[in-house]
Amino acid sequence: EAGVAQSPRYKIIEKRQSVAFWCNPISGHATLYWYQQILGQGPKLLIQFQNNGVVDDSQLPKDRFSAERLKGVDSTLKIQPAKLEDSAVYLCASSTLAGAYSGANVLTFGAGSRLTVL
Amino acid sequence: AQSVTQLDSQVPVFEEAPVELRCNYSSSVSVYLFWYVQYPNQGLQLLLKYLSGSTLVESINGFEAEFNKSQTSFHLRKPSVHISDTAEYFCAVSMNTGFQKLVFGTGTRLLVSP
Numbered sequence: 001e002a003g004v005a006q007s008p009r010y011k012i013i014e015k016r017q018s019v020a021f022w023c024n025p026i027s028g029h030a031t032l033y034w035y036q037q038i039l040g041q042g043p044k045l046l047i048q049f050q051n052n053g054v055v056d057d058s059q060l061p062k063d064r065f066s067a068e069r070l071k072g073v074d075s076t077l078k079i080q081p082a083k084l085e086d087s088a089v090y091l092c093a094s095s096t097l098a099g100a101y102s103g104a105n106v107l108t109f110g111a112g113s114r115l116t117v118l
Numbered sequence: 119a120q121s122v123t124q125l126d127s128q129v130p131v132f133e134e135a136p137v138e139l140r141c142n143y144s145s146s147v148s149v150y151l152f153w154y155v156q157y158p159n160q161g162l163q164l165l166l167k168y169l170s171g172s173t174l175v176e177s178i179n180g181f182e183a184e185f186n187k188s189q190t191s192f193h194l195r196k197p198s199v200h201i202s203d204t205a206e207y208f209c210a211v212s213m214n215t216g217f218q219k220l221v222f223g224t225g226t227r228l229l230v231s232p
Binding site: 048091 | 127152167169
């Protein structure tokens, strides 16, 4: 099966500019996640979708970050305006359901989108 | 809330030597535990997981991890490493009650030299 697709792989922007990342999960995976991985840190969950509904966005900086999954398939994460501290790798992952809100879900990750904010 | 500590940011070893990557977690309830591996320029992929049952879990490429509830640990071991095991290894935990997100540690970079 095809993996989780992400684009672009690399993006360099100036602070205060905007950027968008795209993710296409594995076919049939109902749950989609966006993680932020800052250099030297572990991945941090930004937002989790179940089909096209948001399950958890408690750590998403909503003043500048937005994400959508309109048709319950692919998803876009946007940052506007970007700050220097947003430099990170943005990881998209998807999973089938071990249970509706199960912590036992196994995630399949994409290769990530590396953002550098100058 | 749960948390994960990986004390070693980098572990250098020689090929065919044994290795242990340490992981400790903190949680007030029962947990699920995972090790994910990230090879250079690739996404994270599941290495092994503990959900329930036997406390010793194994991967297909020779790694194993043991869930130790009393020490709140889930250390990853391999008796003989290969060059190809060079990667970043992330321990992760989620609670097994209600809705809980997967929380990752900061990662351990395993560097295997000939």
